Amino acid sequence: xxxxxxxxxxxxxxxxxxxxxxxxxxxxxxxxxxxxxxxxxxxxxxxxxxxxxxxxxxxxxxxxxxxxxxxxxxxxxxxxxxxxxxxxxxxxxxxxxxxxxxxxxxxxxxxxxxxxxxxxxxxxxxxxxxxxxxxxxxxxxxxxxxxxxxxxxxxxxxxxxxxxxxxxxxxxxxxxxxxxxxxxxxxxxxxxxxxxxxxxxxxxxxxxxxxxxxxxxxxxxxxxxxxxxxxxxxxxxxxxxxxxxxxxxxxxxxxxxxxxxxxxxxxxxxxxxxxxxxxxxxxxxxxxxxxxxxxxxxxxxxxxxxxxxxxxxxxxxxxxxxxxxxx
Amino acid sequence: xxxxxxxxxxxxxxxxxxxxxxxxxxxxxxxxxxxxxxxxxxxxxxxxxxxxxxxxxxxxxxxxxxxxxxxxxxxxxxxxxxxxxxxxxxxxxxxxxxxxxxxxxxxxxxxxxxxxxxxxxxxxxxxxxxxxxxxxxxxxxxxxxxxxxxxxxxxxxxxxxxxxxxxxxxxxxxxxxxxxxxxxxxxxxxxxxxxxxxxxxxxxxxxxxxxxxxxxxxxxxxxxxxxxxxxxxxxxxxxxxxxxxxxxxxxxxxxxxxxxxxxxxxxxxxxxxxxxxxxxxxxxxxxxxxxxxxxxxxxxxxxxxxxxxxxxxxxxxxxxxxxxxxxxxxxxxxxxxxxxxxxxxxxxxxxxxxxxxxxxxxxxxxxxxxxxxxxxxxxxxxxxxxxxxxxxxxxxxxxxxxxxxxxxxxxxxxxxxxxxxxxx
Numbered sequence: 001x002x003x004x005x006x007x008x009x010x011x012x013x014x015x016x017x018x019x020x021x022x023x024x025x026x027x028x029x030x031x032x033x034x035x036x037x038x039x040x041x042x043x044x045x046x047x048x049x050x051x052x053x054x055x056x057x058x059x060x061x062x063x064x065x066x067x068x069x070x071x072x073x074x075x076x077x078x079x080x081x082x083x084x085x086x087x088x089x090x091x092x093x094x095x096x097x098x099x100x101x102x103x104x105x106x107x108x109x110x111x112x113x114x115x116x117x118x119x120x121x122x123x124x125x126x127x128x129x130x131x132x133x134x135x136x137x138x139x140x141x142x143x144x145x146x147x148x149x150x151x152x153x154x155x156x157x158x159x160x161x162x163x164x165x166x167x168x169x170x171x172x173x174x175x176x177x178x179x180x181x182x183x184x185x186x187x188x189x190x191x192x193x194x195x196x197x198x199x200x201x202x203x204x205x206x207x208x209x210x211x212x213x214x215x216x217x218x219x220x221x222x223x224x225x226x227x228x229x230x231x232x233x234x235x236x237x238x239x240x241x242x243x244x245x246x247x248x249x250x251x252x253x254x255x256x257x258x259x260x261x262x263x264x265x266x267x268x269x270x271x272x273x274x275x276x277x278x279x280x281x282x283x284x285x286x287x288x289x290x291x292x293x294x295x296x297x298x299x300x301x302x303x304x305x306x307x308x309x310x311x312x313x314x315x316x317x318x319x320x321x322x323x324x325x326x327x
Numbered sequence: 328x329x330x331x332x333x334x335x336x337x338x339x340x341x342x343x344x345x346x347x348x349x350x351x352x353x354x355x356x357x358x359x360x361x362x363x364x365x366x367x368x369x370x371x372x373x374x375x376x377x378x379x380x381x382x383x384x385x386x387x388x389x390x391x392x393x394x395x396x397x398x399x400x401x402x403x404x405x406x407x408x409x410x411x412x413x414x415x416x417x418x419x420x421x422x423x424x425x426x427x428x429x430x431x432x433x434x435x436x437x438x439x440x441x442x443x444x445x446x447x448x449x450x451x452x453x454x455x456x457x458x459x460x461x462x463x464x465x466x467x468x469x470x471x472x473x474x475x476x477x478x479x480x481x482x483x484x485x486x487x488x489x490x491x492x493x494x495x496x497x498x499x500x501x502x503x504x505x506x507x508x509x510x511x512x513x514x515x516x517x518x519x520x521x522x523x524x525x526x527x528x529x530x531x532x533x534x535x536x537x538x539x540x541x542x543x544x545x546x547x548x549x550x551x552x553x554x555x556x557x558x559x560x561x562x563x564x565x566x567x568x569x570x571x572x573x574x575x576x577x578x579x580x581x582x583x584x585x586x587x588x589x590x591x592x593x594x595x596x597x598x599x600x601x602x603x604x605x606x607x608x609x610x611x612x613x614x615x616x617x618x619x620x621x622x623x624x625x626x627x628x629x630x631x632x633x634x635x636x637x638x639x640x641x642x643x644x645x646x647x648x649x650x651x652x653x654x655x656x657x658x659x660x661x662x663x664x665x666x667x668x669x670x671x672x673x674x675x676x677x678x679x680x681x682x683x684x685x686x687x688x689x690x691x692x693x694x695x696x697x698x699x700x701x702x703x704x705x706x707x708x709x710x711x712x713x714x715x716x717x718x719x720x721x722x723x724x725x726x727x728x729x730x731x732x733x734x735x736x737x738x739x740x741x742x743x744x745x746x747x748x749x750x751x
Contacts, residue, residue, distance in 0.1 A: 286482035
């Protein structure tokens with residue numbers, strides 16, 4: 001099995017799906033000739049031609065609007081938003097149209113659309129190239145929000161998103177693109193959307209995370225094991241709808257829960273996870289449910305020291321985990 | 328690197344220990360398993376062995392001081408073997424970390440200061456998980472030592488107790504009653520002029536707590552039979568000198584009584600059982616606790632697998648346990664696992680007693696003094712050696728019928744001891 005990067009797993013998934021189903025096509029800014037600014041669509045225009053790999057104008061509302069129309073028509077579009085920060089002009093199309101087509105047409109129409117968008121900081125991208133926007137979409141019924149954290153999950157979940165009969169927002173952490181590598185089978189496999197995954201078994205504390213911070217938690221867990229602290233790490237993978245069963249199981253296992261995400265704290269996904277645990281696990285809890293998140297400030301700063309302050313890192317995650325373990 | 332030696336846990340419910348004597352001093356070199364100190368706990372005197380070879384760096388707790396289980400009592404610097412290489416590595420590590428910028432700092436295990444952990448004063452707060460586990464398993468949290476921040480009892484602490492099975496039981500009735508229904512404390516006892524005030528030792532405290540708990544939780548019922556042991560007395564008188572000469576130990580009456588009890592327990596296993604809330608656990612092993620008194624306390628060491636021992640084997644076990652009790656050398660293991668108690672109250676001259684059950688056992692039998700009395704046999708008066716056998720029973724587990732039958736069997740067996748009885 002080949003060890004490949006997170007972004008190569010994403011390219012692999014798109015290529016396999018485009019080969020499998022002629023209805024699958026890619027559209028977005030610079031996805032064609034350029035191969036994507038992160039090179040996620042590298043080589044696709046050469047293989048599938050410009051009719052299936054469309055370079056679009058700089059208009060996100062149009063990218064998503066066109067994709068919704070094509071999906072309604074029976075195609076399976078993959079719309080790329082170059083940076084998740086740029087998704088705002090398309091929010092009306094996503095929330096008012098894509099999410100509601102099936103419901104408002106009483107099942108006559110549906111929208112098998114995948115929207116890919118790189119999110120998150122740590123690449124010195126400043127305000128408009130570093131945001132985490134997932135929480136804006138995680139209370140919109142009709143949408144699915146997926147964030148893979150490993151190459152294996154990225155391929156299997158992207159294929160599932162493309163094959164899904166309803167709209168899926170697929171957020172890729174851009175720092176993970178070339179940082180995270182892992183084994184990815186060349187076979188055709190699909191992972192279920194809506195299922196979280198235990199990335200590490202442990203007995204002292206439970207850490208629930210997704211995206212880049214999940215890797216911080218895993219690194220910290222490795223170090224804490226040397227101190228005799230055993231951490232259980234759950235990767236949410238799908239942020240909406242949440243895998244409540246897995247969350248409850250992981251929380252009950254140790255009774256001490258730390259939720260970690262890069263997105264800011266108030267109103268973040270972590271609040272919903274904490275509420276699920278509070279509703280279902282009161283008598284298993286041995287400590288207050290803790291959250292470690294980005295600060296509640298408007299966006300990632302450009303200044304390197306401030307960016308460093310804004311971003312979580314393995315040491316801050318480790319300190320929070322250790323404190324909870326000692327509670 | 329010096330390794331701290333902690334006060335060991337010398338028994339399931341033991342929470343603290345007293346350093347009665349140091350056997351080493353600072354600077355001494357010790358080998359692994361060498362005794363370091365003598366420790367007295369609620370019920371046991373034990374030696375703390377060295378877990379590694381090395382030199383004594385520091386003695387942290389003076390003789391006579393009582394500290395909580397897990398408190399560091401001394402430190403040993405390791406020498407030789409692979410362990411020291413590891414220690415050297417650890418000692419060397421901080422230097423390169425300071426030099427290279429951007430490297431993540433070396434993680435050092437956090438050591439809680441004992442002061443933060445040891446004294447838990449004031450109100451304890453329990454997490455929902457701890458409260459639920461304590462309720463479900465009937466655990467008295469006031470007896471649990473917490474390992475969390477500032478001595479907080481964690482879910483893991485409680486789970487560990489449940490797994491180990493040594494539950495500090497909450498008193499069931501008082502747990503069920505509201506706070507206000509607790510009995511008012513008795514008026515204080517004021518010592519008068521010339522009265523002697525004796526501070527209560529930890530052993531005495533434990534005895535007191537166990538006795539109160541047993542009387543409080545177990546509905547005691549009581550029965551007595553008398554047995555004619557004239558034949559036993561004659562038989563023992565005939566063989567005891569030869570036995571002493573050959574085996575080097577005294578042949579007392581107690582092994583005969585224990586043998587008879589063990590055989591009867593085989594036939595009536597319900598007496599060899601324990602009450603556990605919603606079930607009765609009938610023990611397969613027959614381990615007989617025997618009460619051994621010293622001047623100031625009472626110990627109950629256990630004759631393990633008594634059903635597999637001959638009268639000689641039992642006599643030898645008693646000799647061994649009694650000897651070590653008086654020498655203060657009993658181990659935790661010596662006192663664990665008893666399933667039924669035989670108490671030799673006759674040795675104090677008693678002819679009648681109502682013993683308190685040794686919880687969680689279901690019954691206790693006391694053997695009274697053998698006394699010569701006129702008795703009626705076949706309408707004639709004869710002088711016979713008689714003994715009373717008293718049984719206290721847990722009426723939750725046992726009823727009079729089965730206990731009556733059990734005592735009849737013990738009596739029959741005793742009355743049938745004679746020259747045909749096999750000692751070995």
